[in-house]
Amino acid sequence: MRIIGVIYMRVVVIGSGIVGSSAAYECAKAGADVIVLEAGRIAGGTSAVSFAWTNATTKRPRPYFDLNVSGMRAHLELRRDFGAAPWFTQTGSFDWRTVPETMDDYFENFRQMREWGYGVDWIDKKRVAEMEPDIDVCAFGDCPISYYPEEGWVDPVLYSAWLLRAAKERWGAQVKIGLRVTEIETDGGRVRAVRTADGERYATDAVVNCTGGWSSERLGDAQGIPLSSTIGVLAITPPIALTLRSQLHADDLDLRPDGAGRIMIHKVSVDMTFKKPETLSPIGDEAATLLEAASRVLPSLRSAGVEAIRTTVRPFPEDGYTCAGAMPDIAGHYMAVTHSGVTIAPQLGKVVADEVVRGKIHEEMETFRPQRFFQAHTQRAAAHV
Known part of the structure; x- marks a missing residue:
């Protein structure tokens, strides 16, 4: 400096x-x-x-990874500065892949993150079921599951x-x-x-x-x-009687709790269908696609419906x-x-x-x-x- x-x-x-x-x-x-x-x-x-996921996984090259790790540490320092951080939740993330074409990248990212000292380990389905009973572990198939204990999210x-x-x-x-x-x-x-x-x-x-x-x-x-900004789409469920605490990342699907029993759902393939922000309906096709994908992992969502669905510009x-x-x-x-x-x-x-x-x-x-x-x-x- x-x-x-x-x-x-x-x-x-x-x-x-x-x-x-x-x-x-x-x-x-x-x-x-x-x-x-x-x-x-x-x-x-x-x-x-925003899905608001605090992480450094897949963040390459090394200077970009280091910047994101510094950000994760700064969140902890800020919590000490305030004595509490009601906006910050740090309960870890599960990540897995089911598409064969993505497996090489998945394993290479795991190797790279471990080499750079990032917190990640393999975890079996039995342990996942113990930590998060709401997850249908059949959704994993025979795929390896990685766990990132230091990741979290922000409001x-x-x-x-x-x-x-x-x-x-x-x-x-x-x-x-x-x-x-x-x-x-x-x-x-x-x-x-x-x-x-x-x-x-x-x-x-x-x-x-x-x-x-x-x-x-x-x-x-x-x-x-x-800029080469993209469009982001998020769906939020009504309150559901779940005890989910962790984030879940599978292929192009992201799930996490959003407070008061609600679940936030994101899917990259849905983002890619938009070129500008639009007003979407919670009973529209996009909401149905997001809910159906989430329900395979969290079966309790099947009859929940979507309470809100929003789009935004993601600045790149x-x-x-x-x-x-x-x-x-x-x-x-x-x-x-x-x-x-x-x-x-x-x-x-x-x-x-x-x-x-x-x-x-x-x-x-x-x-x-x-x-x-x-x-x-x-x-x-x-x-x-």
Whole structure:
């Protein structure tokens, strides 16, 4: 970590989801005068429709794996910071595959995770049945089952609410909702202020863009980053009399408890049928597909139905990896966008505070800087001249 120098500054954070609230909390904690500007409601974007799985499995190459592991550790540190974490559940994950074509990748991932020191072990069906009696172990067939004891999930909306409340009460941060930022105002190549759609102007020394799936948008002179975002679909059941505590991951199916007896269902193949967010019916075809797949593993769901089904934009920077760092064109404009926001948010918040407020540069983040996109675009443009 390289120390540049410590300066006091005003920071505007755009977006109040799990990444924005983390950045606001840590920047306020570091001594900045923080204002959060949110176009809608707190954590009302992607954070509100997320499977919210904290993990580092399959996260390659190594720098991306390490960043996700740091995020998992930062969740535990944050729990100590608050004395409790009602937004965080850490009860482990079961993972198995039934499609022969995916087995080589499955075994290679297990080997790689073990080699890198990640917590994973093989587990037999008898032990699964003892730990989670609601699971129909026949769904496993003869497939090997892996268990990840350190994985968990987050309620991103609760997380954001608690962190923003602490930022306000402990360090005087301001949170303003219903204010859409339309322009980052600059002078001499440096951020000076942001303007909102209602004409308000907020003078600032730095802007942290945490707008997720909207971070490709240009804000006045400030350009965004290229995205290749996808659509996510989640179904939630009514309360069911289950004792399930762990997450379940099978082929392209993901299941977990969602509080008050509800079960959250996700299936990648359903995501892939959408090109934009849509309003779906809990008695529609997508809901039926998700419920049928989940019921093979949790038979109690067969007569449950779906209470709600939602779609959202899942933010992916163009190359699929986290984008965090100073934008190359304007001093004081910092980007923080990632598909792995739930896992790495508390660590990313610390990185933002260190780099923006304390002047401490995280060398391990060099892989993830926004500059990589603009270098690639410049090279492609030059090749066509």
